[in-house]
Amino acid sequence: MLGLILNLFLTGLAILGILYILSGxxxxxxxxxxxxxxxxxxxxxxxxQMRSKPxxxxxxxxxxxxLYPTSPVGSYKQTxxxxxxxxxxxxxxxxPATFCNSLYQEKNIEKPMAICRPNLDCxxxxxxxxxxxxxxxx
Numbered sequence: 579m580l581g582l583i584l585n586l587f588l589t590g591l592a593i594l595g596i597l598y599i600l601s602g603x604x605x606x607x608x609x610x611x612x613x614x615x616x617x618x619x620x621x622x623x624x625x626x627q628m629r630s631k632p633x634x635x636x637x638x639x640x641x642x643x644x645l646y647p648t649s650p651v652g653s654y655k656q657t658x659x660x661x662x663x664x665x666x667x668x669x670x671x672x673x674p675a676t677f678c679n680s681l682y683q684e685k686n687i688e689k690p691m692a693i694c695r696p697n698l699d700c701x702x703x704x705x706x707x708x709x710x711x712x713x714x715x716x
Contacts, residue, residue: 623667626682634676642678646670663687 620628645668647659661669665687668678 621681623682626667626685629681629683632681635678635680637675637678639675642668642672642675643670645678663689 645666647661647669649657649659666679666684667682672678
């Protein structure tokens with residue numbers, strides 16, 4: 579009796595496993611592995627330009643560690659080591675270091691214009707959020 583229950587349980591697990599694989603199992607849902615011949619001929623990071631002749635670089639770990647973003651600790655500036663715009667995919671933690679700058683070219687980063695600040699003096703009008711209003715709201 580116990581053997582029958584165990585066999586049914588294992589058969590059910592096998593069927594569920596097969597259905598899970600056939601339903602479109604992906605290892606990483608946030609990054610697809612790419613289409614076979616195309617992803618082998620070029621990189622999967624579309625926002626970076628490929629080098630014309632990709633080869634291993636001569637970068638060492640000490641040179642690569644300088645690419646790691648740092649920010650001053652203990653200052654009142656609103657800075658962080660979370661870079662928003664990367665000029666290259668190498669962030670100073672790549673292993674081995676010879677892979678850094680070997681596949682993609684550096685790109686020129688065009689940072690967006692700064693957000694305009696509101697005029698704090700609304701000429702005796704009311705300020706509502708970002709804009710000045712000429713009439714008072716009751």
